[in-house]
Every structure is written in structure tokens, then in C-alpha cells.
Amino acid sequence: MxxxxxxxxxxxxxxxxxxxxxxxxxxxxxxxxDMIAYIKDFCTEFVPKAKVVIKDNNIYVTKGKSKTxxxxxxxxxxxxxxxxxxxxxxxxxxxxxxxSETGLQVGVGGDDKVGIWIxxxxxLKQDDIKCAFFHSxxxxxxxxxxxxxxxxxxVGYCFQADRRGSTDFVNSISGKLYSKAFKKxxxxxxxxxxxxxxxxxxxxxxxxxxxxxxxCVANMSCGYYSPHSDEEVVIFEHxxxxxxxxxxxxxxxxxxxxxxxxxxxxxxxxxxxxKWGDFTGASRDYWYGNYGTAQNEVVxxxxxxxxxxxxxxxxxxxxxxxxxxxxxxxxxxxxCPDCCSDILLGEKEVADPxxxxxxxxxxxxxxxxxxxxxxxxxxxxxxxxxxxxxx
Ligand SMILES: [Zn+2]
Ligand SMILES: [Zn+2]
Numbered sequence: 001m002x003x004x005x006x007x008x009x010x011x012x013x014x015x016x017x018x019x020x021x022x023x024x025x026x027x028x029x030x031x032x033x034d035m036i037a038y039i040k041d042f043c044t045e046f047v048p049k050a051k052v053v054i055k056d057n058n059i060y061v062t063k064g065k066s067k068t069x070x071x072x073x074x075x076x077x078x079x080x081x082x083x084x085x086x087x088x089x090x091x092x093x094x095x096x097x098x099x100s101e102t103g104l105q106v107g108v109g110g111d112d113k114v115g116i117w118i119x120x121x122x123x124l125k126q127d128d129i130k131c132a133f134f135h136s137x138x139x140x141x142x143x144x145x146x147x148x149x150x151x152x153x154x155v156g157y158c159f160q161a162d163r164r165g166s167t168d169f170v171n172s173i174s175g176k177l178y179s180k181a182f183k184k185x186x187x188x189x190x191x192x193x194x195x196x197x198x199x200x201x202x203x204x205x206x207x208x209x210x211x212x213x214x215x216c217v218a219n220m221s222c223g224y225y226s227p228h229s230d231e232e233v234v235i236f237e238h239x240x241x242x243x244x245x246x247x248x249x250x251x252x253x254x255x256x257x258x259x260x261x262x263x264x265x266x267x268x269x270x271x272x273x274x275k276w277g278d279f280t281g282a283s284r285d286y287w288y289g290n291y292g293t294a295q296n297e298v299v300x301x302x303x304x305x306x307x308x309x310x311x312x313x314x315x316x317x318x319x320x321x322x323x324x325x326x327x328x329x330x331x332x333x334x335x336c337p338d339c340c341s342d343i344l345l346g347e348k349e350v351a352d353p354x355x356x357x358x359x360x361x362x363x364x365x366x367x368x369x370x371x372x373x374x375x376x377x378x379x380x381x382x383x384x385x386x387x388x389x390x391x
Pocket of ligand 1: 111144162203
């Protein structure tokens, strides 16, 4: 008789096998045909009843018949080059890749092949689900910018697993991504899986929000680390935990619609296409209070060269780092234009422990203060204009 543990182990082994299979397919922006073919073949073989449409190099998969569907999206490109000899290895759940011709480590492409794997697992498991796979996210959300929004008409909410690490649940990309009601429904689940809300940089769900999808969307960490670098690895346990969480979220939210009208905070100022990172020098503290500064494990993402005094991005080695609006009283951040993300330089020394306590409390404050404090009033506009002028 099979024990519960053996069944669990078998499930995990099956999951890992598929993940390694997906990670073994190489793509780079504009050359994503192998992945598109893989997803199509996968559906034909394992999800035969699903309807698969390939349109403008994006893939749209619909499984089941429902008035409304949960939706998972991912991107089919990676930033890595395609190697002639490429092999994925698994060392106790740490999954990495080597170019066996040069004998050097190369990025495993977890960004966003982990997202693709999660979508495929969801297609296997759920009765009613939609999944979209977009091409060329890494060169500016090209696929999702021209997404077929008709196809999203019966989508109730949309998730993407396309962020490094294991604990971020992204609730804003240049504007809030979901409603208070949605937040209330997902909050206990996030806590259970060790996630907390954070803001993030542009990816396909942000683009869909921008396109006017009209429902709640979110992006989240899915267990890849050091994306956009040759050192990129995937920690299976973290990827699997993300999949578990998405399954639970979809079970909880069901085939319901969570309406939400996204607003790009900068759209009114003619900066609609600009993302957060372009606003160098803004004090995050000023606009947002202390939200988003919680750091359980502090990892310094900015590498500081003592000799030359040069700062570089831990993920992509970029040395053109800019100021970040995330910098506040407790943490110093930089913005990496290559990764398009805000990276941690380090904790500031805090002299007064009472002050520290105050700030910790401030973090617990509802995140709604992000835009609640921004009221579109003349006063606010003046402040923004003043700021832009002085830049
Ligand atoms: Zn990505
Ligand atoms: Zn990326």
C-alpha cells in the first residue's frame, strides 16, 4: 500500500520532471519557437480537450467550459543566448544549467520558464482555466502589448509568476493592480505560504492592466534567483510552493469575477508609458510612507567595489545604477535600468531604536495609503510638477 509520504514524493517528482523539461528548452527574445511548439504539443498530448490558439506568436489556451475563468499568464522568452550544448542539472532541488562546450555555468531561464511550468501544471489540474503565453516580454512586453483583449473578456482575475525570490506578491506596477475585496480574499493565503505584498516592476500582467483588462491581476515570486545573469538558478522547493499557493488561490477565488479598473499613476502627466524607475531621485518615503520596506532577510543586491567605489547590479552586473524612489530612512536602494528593477544597496544605520519601532509599526498600515494619499488634487499636481521641474 502506498503511504501518504510516497504519494507526496511521487507528486513532487512528477512536478520536478516537468519543470526540468521546460527549463531544458532554450529561448531568447524573438527566437521562442521551440517553447511555443513545446506548449502546443504539451496541450495536444496532456490537455487534449483544451482549445489552443496561436496568434501573433502569443499562445492562448482555454480548458473547460465556463462563463468566467481564472487565468494564468507567462512569457516565453528569456534574456539568455541559445547555446549549442546546454544542459540542466538538479542538485538536491537547486536547478542550474551549464554550457557543456565551454564548461561554464549559464542562466537556467527560470525567468520565466518557471511561470510557464506553473501554467502547464494548472492546465493539468484545473477543470476550467485559461492560460496565455506572451512572447518578447524582456524587450518591453511586446507580446502582451498586442494581446487579444477579446480573449480576456471572460477572465475573472489573472496571475503571473514572474518575479525572483520566494516571498513577494506584487500588488502594484505603476498603480495598484487589485481591489480591496480581492486583497481581503487573498491575504490569509499569502500569509500561509510565506508571501507578503510588495510593489514591482513591469511585466505582462501590468501590461494587461494597462490594456484595460478590467479585473484584478497580480505577479509573484516563483523561486528563480539572479535572473538576467549566468548564475541564474531555480530553487525547486520555492517554485513548488508558488504553484501550491496559486492552486489554493484559484480554489478560493473560484470562477468568479473580481472587477478592477487599473489607473497608471503617471498617466495624467503625460508620462503614461514611463515606469516607476524613470523617476530618479524621488523620495519614496515622501510619496508612500514606509510601505514596502519590510525586509525579513536582507540581501544586498548592489555590489560595492571597495577599490573603485563602483556600484553594480548583483543580477546583471550593470554599472549604470540610478537613484531609486524606494530609498527611505531605513534602506538604501538603487534602480537597475537593465533589470528594470529596484535593488537593495543595504540597510541604513538607525541610531534611535524607538524610531525603528515606529517605522515597523508604520509598515503594518494598510497598503491602501499608496494612492489614498494621492488625491489628484491641485496641491498634489503642483508638488509633482515642482518635482519634475527640479529634476
Ligand atoms: Zn520575466
Ligand atoms: Zn526578466
